[in-house]
Amino acid sequence: MDFAFDARTEELRARLLAFMDEYVYPAEAVAHEQRARLASPWDTPPVVEELKAEARHQGLWNLFLPDAEHGAGLTNLQYAPLAEITGRSPQLAPTATNCAAPDTGNMEVLAQFGDERQQKQWLQPLLNGEIRSAFAMTEPDVASSDATNITTRIERDGDEYVITGRKWYISGAMNPDCKIFIVMGKTDPDGADIRRQQSMVLVPRDTPGVTVRRAMQVFGYEDHWHGGHAEVVFDHARVPVSHLIGEEGGGFAIAQARLGPGRIHHCMRLIGMAERAIELMCRRAVSRTAFGKALAQQGVVHNWIADARVAVEQLRLLVLKTAWMMDTVGNRGAHTEIQAIKIATPRTVVGILDRAIQLHGAGGVSQDFPLAELYAGARTLMLADGPDEVHQRSLARRELKKYLP
Known part of the structure; x- marks a missing residue:
């Protein structure tokens, strides 16, 4: 068995380790100082944008995405040691390299299941690090460990879907740069197959009826670095049917x-x-x-x-x-x-x-x-x-x- 990393992985590891030493670790204290002076604790410290620019300049960008058309084209095995390195500074390094959750998962969904228009409108800005996103699945009123329990409704009304429900611990939703939610709800709550009742729709943050109600704490932390974990209410929020990801029942x-x-x-x-x-x-x-x-x-x-x-x-x-x-x-x-x-x-x-x-x-x-x-x-x-x-x-x-x- 060969446990050695291949040449590309070794080359990226060396560059990423140097980037961490030269830029990320020194920026940790700077980011904390800058955050204390921000108008809102949810705003991004300027040093983070500087790190993103440098990482992109060095080609340390979108390393997580195996799709070579949109990402670095690395395998999971190649990405693993790189993600480990960024995990040493989880507040800064994943964001600096555009490899932070929940954006990574949302980009994967859009790359794999989004149509051309959805990819142009939402995936490309995410790939460029221009916006952030959130994934809205967990709910406070049901045991969300069983995803078939979700109660949020996605009801079709002509050329629109109407979304009604309450979500919480929606990571990234407090960040003002979070512009889009991927929302999971039920389009067919009485369907015979409990795994075909759910669908996913794209809901822009500024959609009427969408309210980011509060930040949820984690052991007293509000997790500003990752855009917080919010309670979000969807009160008859309407989006075009073209915002459906994939097909109805595919959520x-x-x-x-x-x-x-x-x-x-x-x-x-x-x-x-x-x-x-x-x-x-x-x-x-x-x-x-x-x-x-x-x-x-x-x-x-x-x-x-x-x-x-x-x-x-x-x-x-x-x-x-x-x-x-x-x-x-x-x-x-x-x-x-x-x-x-x-x-x-x-x-x-x-x-x-x-x-x-x-x-x-x-x-x-x-x-x-x-x-x-x-x-x-x-x-x-x-x-x-x-x-x-x-x-x-x-x-x-x-x-x-x-x-x-």
Whole structure:
């Protein structure tokens, strides 16, 4: 087995690592200072636009999109180590390279299922980094872990669809640059096939009847870097029928196609977050003394660091295997592996971040280190894109099926 990256991946890794060292890490403190002076906390700090311009100039742009017509044309296996690098600075690097969720998934949907007019009007500005977007599926009044539960209605009235419903934790919706929502709702709520009841429509933010009601917090964070997570109300909002993505009844299938790459992208970046945590643990351990000797000489600290390294190496191999399978047998063929990394990666990285926080003492839960915010993001991913228990249920059923008569 050959574990080496190919020449293109190595070349992009070198350029991306240099970009992180020269531009992204120094910009972290600058971005925080600029945000404190913005008229609105949801506005984008100027340094972010500078990073985007530099990344695009260096060809480190739209790396996530395998479609060579619209993106970099990389395979999942080639993109995995690049996404890991950007995960080391999740507040800045994914946005700087135009590889930030939820825009990535929305661009994939539009590239795969959008028609020519939809691609021209919405995909191209997203590819150019001129606008942001949101994906509106999760609802507060039902168990959204089962997507067939959604209650938002998309009803046809002549040449228009009328959308009525309430969504929440709609990532990116607080950002004033978020100009378009992809909304999932039911066009056929009484249909016999519960997976053919849903459809997806494009709803511009300025559509009458669309209200971004409030920002939802995550462990007290409003997550300004990713445009927040909003509660959004659709009160008889009307859009032309041409805003339908794909076909009526195709919403569930589109959602599944969107979530497969999204799940592995999150896991790739989580490994980068874990690497950042290990680095911070080691720097802290060699710089602090307690009870007469450096923390780096304490046996328990040795255990934490060693266990973290072993866990990250295991996760990376599983993620790379999953990426390879997605490239070779498709998302459906890699279903088990996608679920496995979605279960294993967030919970393992949460554990590593927890130990890193412990090693930093009070500083670990403060704003002076990125660990608390990283923890909040990693812990959220045990819920996002399907909670762990849903993936465990599905994966276990697949294993048990081998032994049933």
